[in-house]
Amino acid sequence: MSAHFVETEIISQPDCWRRAAALAPDSLPAAGERVAVIGCGTSWFVAQSYAQLREAAGQGETDAFAASEFPFSRRYDRVVAITRSGTTTEVLDLLDRLHGSTPTLALIGDPETPIVGKADQLVVLDFADERSVVQTRFATSVLALLRANLGEDLGRAIADAELAVVEPLPEELVAAEQFTFLGRGWTNGLALEAGLKMREAAGAWTESYPAMEYRHGPISITGPNRVAWMFGTAPEGLPEQIAATGGIFRSGDRDPMAELVTVQRLAVAIALGQGLDPDQPRHLTRSVVLRGVDQ
Numbered sequence: 001m002s003a004h005f006v007e008t009e010i011i012s013q014p015d016c017w018r019r020a021a022a023l024a025p026d027s028l029p030a031a032g033e034r035v036a037v038i039g040c041g042t043s044w045f046v047a048q049s050y051a052q053l054r055e056a057a058g059q060g061e062t063d064a065f066a067a068s069e070f071p072f073s074r075r076y077d078r079v080v081a082i083t084r085s086g087t088t089t090e091v092l093d094l095l096d097r098l099h100g101s102t103p104t105l106a107l108i109g110d111p112e113t114p115i116v117g118k119a120d121q122l123v124v125l126d127f128a129d130e131r132s133v134v135q136t137r138f139a140t141s142v143l144a145l146l147r148a149n150l151g152e153d154l155g156r157a158i159a160d161a162e163l164a165v166v167e168p169l170p171e172e173l174v175a176a177e178q179f180t181f182l183g184r185g186w187t188n189g190l191a192l193e194a195g196l197k198m199r200e201a202a203g204a205w206t207e208s209y210p211a212m213e214y215r216h217g218p219i220s221i222t223g224p225n226r227v228a229w230m231f232g233t234a235p236e237g238l239p240e241q242i243a244a245t246g247g248i249f250r251s252g253d254r255d256p257m258a259e260l261v262t263v264q265r266l267a268v269a270i271a272l273g274q275g276l277d278p279d280q281p282r283h284l285t286r287s288v289v290l291r292g293v294d295q
């Protein structure tokens, strides 16, 4: 039995993905709908990955926004909100503003929260809800559900994650002082989430970029004892350019969502190594609930 909630939640991801991928809610956007996906923090990054995947699958124009940055001048057939807690102020406020003008769907972890009644439709992933402040399995389970419902077979992702939850973490990664996460297409959202996870759980110095942007400046950060970590296939020449900086390059042919599981475990390992409690991350709460004065 793991000592921390977050560790228990991380290792349960293969099972959660299996359950999520088996769901087929008829409330998900239909092909051809023009969709905006919104959320905050981790949920915003999941929104970005889904938007890329849905549009790449030919299902229709799909944008992703932080809930606080929604462009009210644009028209959408549907707004899809992602929120584990169901209490995030910016998400609830946005759903209130859209009520009666744009149909909304919310993907949530907890059905006993104020979001019920604010969204027109709900998909509840209560089996993936978490006690931890930092999100791991809710975010990836939402993405598993969405990927499966876009027609993907998640068998390989789940098998890769079974490995990712047990394999030893490379010592050079645990000891590294800086991490730059790189993505392409739908994995840009994962790269952003990987960076956030390391900051939230371990207070680590991380950056995240689209892989082709990395050579336009961010590569100057990489060097000995610093990591450039690609989610998916690296652009040609990039591994060699990273090697020339003396930095550590990590990629692989695993499913990128399973790579994210490795980052989550690494974040916990680094936090514990520094005497931090990954269940009590600094300056964070499980969700951001703003009173009028904060807004």
Ligand code: F1P
Pocket: 039, 040, 041, 042, 043, 082, 083, 084, 085, 086, 087, 088, 091, 133, 134, 135, 200, 284, 285, 286, 287, 288
């Ligand atoms: C969103 C979120 C988390 C973040 C922090 C505050 O929550 O931004 O991603 O780690 O704890 O809340 P939610 O709307 O998905 O519940």
